[in-house]
Amino acid sequence: MKMMFIGANHEVTGSCTYIEACGKRFLVDFGMEQGFDEFENVQIPCNPSQIDFVLLTHAHIDHSGLLPLLFAGGFKGEIHATKPTAHLCDIMLRDSAHIQEFEAEWKNRRGKREGKDEYVPLYTMDDALGAILLFVEHEYGVFREISDGIQIRFTDAGHLLGSASIEIKLFENGVHRKLVFSGDIGNKNQPLIKDPTYIEDADYVIMESTYGDRVHHRPTDYVAALAQVLRETFEKGGNVVIPSFAVGRTQELLYFIKQIKERGLIPEFADFPVFVDSPLAIEATNIFMKNYASCFDDEAMDYITRGVNPIKFDGLNIAVSADESRAINFDSRPKVIISSSGMCEAGRIKHHLKHNLWREECTVMFVGYQAINTLGRKLADGAKTAKLFGEEIAVKARVLTLPGISGHADKNGLDEWIKAIDNPKKVFINHGDDKVSTLYAEHLQQDFGLDAVAPYSGATFDLITEVYEPGSPVKNERRFKAEPNTVYGRLVAAVDNLTALVKESSGRTNKDLAKLTDSINNLILKFK
Numbered sequence: 323m324k325m326m327f328i329g330a331n332h333e334v335t336g337s338c339t340y341i342e343a344c345g346k347r348f349l350v351d352f353g354m355e356q357g358f359d360e361f362e363n364v365q366i367p368c369n370p371s372q373i374d375f376v377l378l379t380h381a382h383i384d385h386s387g388l389l390p391l392l393f394a395g396g397f398k399g400e401i402h403a404t405k406p407t408a409h410l411c412d413i414m415l416r417d418s419a420h421i422q423e424f425e426a427e428w429k430n431r432r433g434k435r436e437g438k439d440e441y442v443p444l445y446t447m448d449d450a451l452g453a454i455l456l457f458v459e460h461e462y463g464v465f466r467e468i469s470d471g472i473q474i475r476f477t478d479a480g481h482l483l484g485s486a487s488i489e490i491k492l493f494e495n496g497v498h499r500k501l502v503f504s505g506d507i508g509n510k511n512q513p514l515i516k517d518p519t520y521i522e523d524a525d526y527v528i529m530e531s532t533y534g535d536r537v538h539h540r541p542t543d544y545v546a547a548l549a550q551v552l553r554e555t556f557e558k559g560g561n562v563v564i565p566s567f568a569v570g571r572t573q574e575l576l577y578f579i580k581q582i583k584e585r586g587l588i589p590e591f592a593d594f595p596v597f598v599d600s601p602l603a604i605e606a607t608n609i610f611m612k613n614y615a616s617c618f619d620d621e622a623m624d625y626i627t628r629g630v631n632p633i634k635f636d637g638l639n640i641a642v643s644a645d646e647s648r649a650i651n652f653d654s655r656p657k658v659i660i661s662s663s664g665m666c667e668a669g670r671i672k673h674h675l676k677h678n679l680w681r682e683e684c685t686v687m688f689v690g691y692q693a694i695n696t697l698g699r700k701l702a703d704g705a706k707t708a709k710l711f712g713e714e715i716a717v718k719a720r721v722l723t724l725p726g727i728s729g730h731a732d733k734n735g736l737d738e739w740i741k742a743i744d745n746p747k748k749v750f751i752n753h754g755d756d757k758v759s760t761l762y763a764e765h766l767q768q769d770f771g772l773d774a775v776a777p778y779s780g781a782t783f784d785l786i787t788e789v790y791e792p793g794s795p796v797k798n799e800r801r802f803k804a805e806p807n808t809v810y811g812r813l814v815a816a817v818d819n820l821t822a823l824v825k826e827s828s829g830r831t832n833k834d835l836a837k838l839t840d841s842i843n844n845l846i847l848k849f850k
Contacts, residue, residue: 323494323785325501325526327777329353329363332756332795334532334693335384339503339752340366343492343785344471346374348399350488350503350528354387354418356665356693360756362796364780371396377474378403379505380485381410381569387418390449393456401456402468404476406484406613408457410569413605417568419443419450421668462486462519462616480508480518481729482570483610483617487521492785499785502746504529506753507731507739509538513577514610514622514632518731520742526785527746531736531754531776532691534762538732539725545578547724549587551687556591556656560683560719565671565698567664568603570729571690573610575660576633577622583635597650599641599661599670607633641670651677664690666697676710684719691730694755733762740766748790749774750783 323343329336329351336355341348347368355363366373370392378401379385389401389411403411422443429441460466465475471493476486485508490501502524510517555562566572579596582588598604610617610633614626625632641647647670650659659678661671678684679701692699701708701721708715731739740749749772751763759776766774777783781793820842827835 323492323497323499325783325785326364326367327750327752327779327781327793328366329355329779330384330753331363331777331779331781331793332361332754332759333359334691334753334755336363337379337385337753338363338366338388339528341490341501343499344469344494346469346472347372348374349376349392350490351379351385351505352376352388352392353385354383356384356667356696359798360694361779362798364793369396370394371398373397373399375399375468376401377488377490377503378407378411379479379488379503380482381407381414382482382506382567383414383418385505386411386415389453390415390419390445393453394445394449397456399456400458400468401453402458402460402474404462404484404486405459406609406617407486408459408484409609409613410482410484410606411457412454413602413609414569415450415454416447417602419445419447423447425668465489465491477521478516478519478617479505480510480512480516481506482508483515483573483613487518489521489524497786500525501785502527502743504739506530506532506729507736509728509731510735512619512729513544513574514619515617516619518735518739520739522742523744524746525748526783527740527743527749529736529740529749529751530730531751531759531762532730533728533732533758534736534751534754534765535758536732537734538728544724545581545585546587548578549582551685551722551724552582552594552658553588553591555683555685555720556588556594558683559656560681560685561656561678562658562685562687563671563674563678563719564658564660564687564689565664565666565675566600566603566660566662567690568600568662569606571664572598572600572603572660572662573607573633575689576607576635576638579658580633580635583637591656593637594657595637595639595653595655596635596658596660597639597641597653599647599650599659599674601642603660603662604640604642647673650674664698665692666701672697672710675708676713676715678719679708679710679715680718682718682720686719686721688721688723691728733765736762737770740772741770747773747788748783751776 326340329338337351337353339350426441426443460476462476462478465473467473473491475489479485479487487505488503492499508518622632659674661674663669688702692702751759763774763776766772778793778795782791
């Protein structure tokens with residue numbers, strides 16, 4: 323039994339942990355890195371085709387976004403997740419693949435004029451569709467044996483619809499170990515979804531630390547605080563532009579705005595329009611409503627029992643087509659525009675920023691985490707200009723962050739979660755900035771007396787001998803995330819698959835062996 327840390331180690335995105343146990347190789351999450359990439363990640367220590375299954379904590383792309391790439395490399399095992407997570411990944415992985423292909427097409431049109439080599443997308447729509455077919459759905463709270471000696475249970479993490487902490491029980495040669503992966507731990511008293519459910523026991527805990535160095539300074543009344551921002555902007559004749567994550571945060575904002583309208587908090591602008599400009603957000607909203615029974619909190623369920631949709635109201639406008647999206651910026655009324663992506667790195671939000679950033683009467687309001695080196699982080703940190711579609715746009719609009727509206731637990735919330743687990747032998751801290759993950763591990767050591775460490779990518783832990791090898795940090799000297807060499811990576815994966823096929827061919831007929839040999843030799847001659 324051993325564990326290797328692959329991604330989101332001293333970094334916030336790209337979550338991935340590799341485990342060998344009970345004769346199986348499996349991953350917990352396989353996420354995409356987003357924004358600033360400070361450290362190089364080690365590769366998974368086997369070919370994707372040799373991974374037996376994946377356990378997925380939730381649907382956010384920094385936890386699920388490389389599953390299509392795993393499929394493209396030869397992975398054909400099961401992906402275990404909650405039912406809502408499987409439903410959200412159905413739309414989110416397809417959306418991610420669309421973005422990959424669209425960006426490749428755009429770069430190749432431009433690159434062809436400049437004489438550059440063809441850019442290959444990270445993965446294709448076919449890869450995403452292939453990965454989606456591998457999902458196996460689970461309910462919360464039920465242990466289920468997925469392989470001899472391996473039992474898993476999903477527990478509501480309160481971070482996103484369907485998000486989970488995962489308990490893993492391993493039984494091998496008379497040895498029993500229990501691992502708990504926190505996933506992303508939710509902020510308490512969020513709209514719509516339930517608070518995190520705590521876990522009572524574990525031998526080893528792998529725990530996130532996104533906000534492990536701070537406490538959320540939330541307004542006493544989210545709805546009133548948001549209403550004040552809207553009023554101040556509308557009085558100047560401006561728009562409130564909200565870069566929002568399509569899944570989770572957009573639905574929460576709609577819930578808040580419904581309450582603003584119900585409570586009549588802006589009577590002078592009672593009929594203000596709200597535009598949701600994100601096809602993904604629209605699909606996600608439908609999935610929220612289909613999965614309310616297992617995930618909605620008591621307040622949201624009160625709407626449901628009264629036959630009222632908690633995230634629908636008069637004045638809500640949905641933009642699906644590109645023409646509908648463009649038309650928003652020709653509507654002269656003061657309005658709210660909610661669009662993705664939440665960190666302003668891609669999607670329709672960039673068009674709305676181009677039309678509104680330079681206007682002093684407008685407000686750009688952030689309501690979620692902004693990773694280092696993203697456009698959203700630069701704007702939140704006070705950038706005076708923003709480059710959009712090759713044009714420098716002056717930042718004259720008011721830019722603010724509405725505090726406390728976070729899907730992640732703060733330091734107090736993380737403490738509450740880990741304190742519920744009875745005396746774990748060791749706690750591994752991941753999914754936090756370099757400084758934050760180190761500080762939170764030290765906090766658990768000094769204040770709770772826990773054996774806590776913040777491993778780097780490549781660190782290993784033997785679950786039998788309890789020997790921990792911390793690994794060595796490898797700085798990314800390029801400062802910016804390099805484009806992955808996916809073509810070469812797929813070639814290496816194909817060679818590994820071919821090698822495995824040859825090793826398994828000893829029982830084949832001479833005719834089949836000769837045919838395989840000739841095919842390999844012909845391929846070598848063709849490309850030599």
